[in-house]
Amino acid sequence: MSPYYPAAVANEFLDRSSKSGLLLTPMQLLKLVYISHGWTLAVTGKPLIREPVQAWKFGPVIPSLFHEFKVFGGNPIQRLAHYAELADCDETGESELVVSAPFLPKSDENSIKLIDWVWKVYGSKEGWELSRMTHEKGTPWSKAVDEMKAKHGDWVSGVTIPDDSIRNHYVEIWKTKYAG
Numbered sequence: 001m002s003p004y005y006p007a008a009v010a011n012e013f014l015d016r017s018s019k020s021g022l023l024l025t026p027m028q029l030l031k032l033v034y035i036s037h038g039w040t041l042a043v044t045g046k047p048l049i050r051e052p053v054q055a056w057k058f059g060p061v062i063p064s065l066f067h068e069f070k071v072f073g074g075n076p077i078q079r080l081a082h083y084a085e086l087a088d089c090d091e092t093g094e095s096e097l098v099v100s101a102p103f104l105p106k107s108d109e110n111s112i113k114l115i116d117w118v119w120k121v122y123g124s125k126e127g128w129e130l131s132r133m134t135h136e137k138g139t140p141w142s143k144a145v146d147e148m149k150a151k152h153g154d155w156v157s158g159v160t161i162p163d164d165s166i167r168n169h170y171v172e173i174w175k176t177k178y179a180g
Helices: 006-020 026-044 063-072 109-122 127-135 140-152 163-178
Strands: 054-056 059-061 083-088 095-100
Touching: 006 026, 006 063, 006 109, 026 059, 026 063, 026 109, 026 127, 026 163, 054 140, 059 063, 059 127, 059 140, 127 140, 140 163
Parallel strands: none
Antiparallel strands: 054 059, 083 095
């Protein structure tokens, strides 16, 4: 398993959302992708997404997903996430912009099972509930914000939340809530 484009993970949740009739807002989707990334780090030690999570004023954010879905505001998302990349289209070496709506490969059964579990546990929660969970004192977001304010004296947007911090947080959740 290699890290995936955040759009692929988002589309897994949007697919589950569509099938269940529980439409997702951008806030819910961002938090679900973040939580999946955290649980993947805790379980495998490896990242689920290939984009750093940033500490923004309103919580942990994956910038590409935020920008893709901000047009929906607090309303349900009405389409899949897209990813654009340049691909060689012929022997001349000229490139073509290819836009796709990616999903995780079916062969990555472990990541798909983890996303299914995250959907089962967190999928029905409102955006404000998920946001509250990711803003609690001691979370990777709050630690990144505290460090940022200590270093800069004020808010600085776009500070990366280290994967080690996210991993440690979800390992602790496992120990306190799920491990017997």
